Amino acid sequence: MKTPKICHCDEQRRSFIKTAGLLGLGAASATLLPAQRAEALLFGRKEYKVSKTRLAMGTYVNMTAIHPSKDEAEHAFGLAFAEIDRLNKLLSRYDADSPVTHLNQKGSLIKAPQEVLELVARSLYYHKQTSGAFDITVKPLIDLYKDNFSAGRKPTDIQIQAALNNVGTEHLHFGNGNISFSKSEMGITLDGIAKGYIVDRASEILAINGISNHLINAGGDIRTSGSAAKGKPWTIAVQDPAKNKQYPDVITMMNGAIATSGNYEVFYDNEKMFHHIIDSRTGYSPELSASVTVQAPTVMDADALSTSVFVMQPVAGINFINGQQGCACFVVEASGATHHSLGWKAG
Numbered sequence: 001m002k003t004p005k006i007c008h009c010d011e012q013r014r015s016f017i018k019t020a021g022l023l024g025l026g027a028a029s030a031t032l033l034p035a036q037r038a039e040a041l042l043f044g045r046k047e048y049k050v051s052k053t054r055l056a057m058g059t060y061v062n063m064t065a066i067h068p069s070k071d072e073a074e075h076a077f078g079l080a081f082a083e084i085d086r087l088n089k090l091l092s093r094y095d096a097d098s099p100v101t102h103l104n105q106k107g108s109l110i111k112a113p114q115e116v117l118e119l120v121a122r123s124l125y126y127h128k129q130t131s132g133a134f135d136i137t138v139k140p141l142i143d144l145y146k147d148n149f150s151a152g153r154k155p156t157d158i159q160i161q162a163a164l165n166n167v168g169t170e171h172l173h174f175g176n177g178n179i180s181f182s183k184s185e186m187g188i189t190l191d192g193i194a195k196g197y198i199v200d201r202a203s204e205i206l207a208i209n210g211i212s213n214h215l216i217n218a219g220g221d222i223r224t225s226g227s228a229a230k231g232k233p234w235t236i237a238v239q240d241p242a243k244n245k246q247y248p249d250v251i252t253m254m255n256g257a258i259a260t261s262g263n264y265e266v267f268y269d270n271e272k273m274f275h276h277i278i279d280s281r282t283g284y285s286p287e288l289s290a291s292v293t294v295q296a297p298t299v300m301d302a303d304a305l306s307t308s309v310f311v312m313q314p315v316a317g318i319n320f321i322n323g324q325q326g327c328a329c330f331v332v333e334a335s336g337a338t339h340h341s342l343g344w345k346a347g
């Protein structure tokens with residue numbers, strides 16, 4: 001099998017990600033170019049490959065469409081990017097005016113926007129399904145890691161235990177359109193699910209506007225629809241956590257979603273023992289996996305599941321995915337060994 005021609009901007013993107021807060025993380029690769037304008041290539045007489053990349057959600061977001069009219073594709077891109085910006089303002093904990101920020105600061109959110117309610121509800125569903133591996137109340141631990149390492153020190157066991165006292169979905173009250181905390185030091189982060197949700201909505205915008213053949217890549221959170229050029233499936237390479245430019249696997253997709261969670265994009269110590277993925281049940285970052293890539297019907301689900309499997313550890317995570325309809329996963333261990341679920345199919 002030939003290695004796909006995939007453009008990378010890893011060093012530039014990694015530097016950008018570390019300095020800009022982002023909604024979710026990923027490292028699967030597709031056609032990702034650091035451009036700010038649309039580019040179009042003509043295949044035959046009636047098919048354009050139109051691509052546009054811009055910064056959004058703290059990463060590069062690329063949209064590629066196969067369509068007879070480049071003008072129609074570019075118009076749809078504009079609408080989809082506008083939707084991304086709108087949802088990011090609602091769901092980002094880094095935006096000072098977002099409902100999520102208001103909830104974290106005030107401890108309650110009355111008549112929350114529908115999008116926030118949908119994501120919190122889905123997050124609570126996955127918290128239950130994964131026996132706590134997926135937990136949006138982990139924010140106090142994330143803040144502890146960030147603050148301590150910014151000051152040049154590791155968090156102590158005592159500090160971690162204190163932060164854990166403010167973590168737990170049993171302290172989150174959700175109902176009648178309202179969200180509130182029972183502990184004043186609580187907070188939520190939708191980083192592990194919101195970017196996927198936003199990519200799904202952007203894909204819906206493209207489809208509604210007649211762009212049925214498209215791929216959206218938001219820093220590794222990928223949604224594919226229809227076919228690539230000349231009716232072929234989309235080709236996606238799983239990023240190498242070791243950054244050796246070797247792809248652990250390559251897959252092809254028509255309609256579907258894929259997302260990756262890894263310990264190599266945002267980490268606080270050189271040993272990568274402390275990174276952005278934290279097990280809310282222990283207060284520490286899982287150490288056995290380097291990356292987890294999940295295929296699912298939606299990017300939102302792939303996003304949440306990749307984080308969950310990373311927290312669960314390889315064997316338990318793969319067994320869990322084997323029981324999820326329409327899902328598959330590919331795990332790269334910290335040792336470099338790779339494993340996959342029953343449903344994973346390489347390209």
